[in-house]
Amino acid sequence: CPYGKTRDNCEAECFIKVEEVFEQYGEQGCAIIVEPLLQGSAGMKIYPPLYLKKLRSLCDQYDVLLIADEIATGFGRTGKMFACDHAGITPDIMCVSKGLTGGYLPMAITITTEEVYQAFYADYKEGKAFMHSHTYSGNPLGCSAALAVQKILKEDFVLEKAKKRAGYLTEQLNSKLLDRDYVGEIRHIGLIHAIELVEDKKTKRGFSSEERVGYQIYKEALQNGLLLRPLGNVLYFNPPLIIDEEEIDEAIKRCVKSIDSYMVSRI
Incomplete structure (x- = not known):
């Protein structure tokens, strides 16, 4: 963090950077789209709910629509029904998918x-209808x-059970991997856990992209x-909401074995 x-x-x-952009372009902008709390393809980077609260307020100030991409975070993945719930905000437009149908x-x-x-x-x-559709x-x-998925989520208390499993997953991953020299951080939100692999634990310097360590x-x-x-x-864990502790233990065991095996092979 540049702010220490x-x-x-x-x-x-760091939200000051967004305020600077809005100050320059806010009057021209119509909308801003974000992945709430979790930047997926950026490396599973997690940011605080306060950032979303500030963004909601800034969008209201400039009359800019806030679009939340909850495709990866929605339906309990972050520990609440939607990631926006952590910040207590409502976007103007929300995109949902994936967990919507349980992947079926x-x-x-x-x-x-x-x-x-x-x-x-x-x-x-009147000619102002949004004439959009697809096959x-x-x-x-x-x-x-x-x-059917929404019914099961509610009737089987899936989110409540997943919250307990998330705590267990965090505890076990930390105990099994966090002290390894090649693990810089294990960040998490809900059941999503990301293991940051580093070449230097003190400086958090990552491995060269040419090695493709994660892929190996x-x-x-x-x-x-x-x-x-x-x-x-x-490397990230994004297990099903219905995973149990026995399955978590087995997954972590195989994960540790896989990482250790590769790290030994590159010496």
């Missing part, structure tokens, strides 16, 4: 506030799967019957 902050004392000081069928929804909806709702003759809109099988460990893990997702020097 840690996760324990961060007050989103492809489906996505773009959700808007009533104000945004009404901006495009009118009699056809598979409203697929009945996809909708049925989505409704991913291949090693496949041989051990475990599917890990590599993002550069980051």
Whole structure:
């Protein structure tokens, strides 16, 4: 952090950069889109809920729409139904998918506030309707799967159980891997856990991208019957919400074996 902050004392000081951009372009801008709390493909980077609160306030100030991409974070993945819930904010537009149907069928929804909806709702003759659709809109099988998943989430208390499993996963990953010389950090939100692999633990200097360390460990893990997702020097756990402690223990065991095996081979 260029401001010398840690996760324990961060007050989103870096938000000043966003304020500078809005000051310069806010009057021209119509919307800003963010992945709330978790930047997925950027390396599973996690930022504080306060950042989202400040962004919501700034968007209101400049009359800019806030679009939340909850495709990867929605439906309990971060420990709450939606990542925006951690900040207690409501976006103007929310994109959801993935967990919507539990992965059984492809489906996505773009959700808007009533104000945004009404901006495009009118009699056809007024010519302001948002005439957009695609071939598979409203697929009945996809909708049925989505409704079934939402029912199970509620009736089986899936999110409540997942929250307990998330704590256990954090505890076990930290105890098994955090003291390794090649692990710089294990960051997490909900059941999502990202292991940052480093060449120098003190400076947090990562391995050279040419080595493709994450990908090499991913291949090693496949041989051990475990599917890990590599993002550069980051390996991340993103297990199903219904995983149990026995499965967590087995996954971590295979993960540690895979990482250790590769690290020994490169000496």
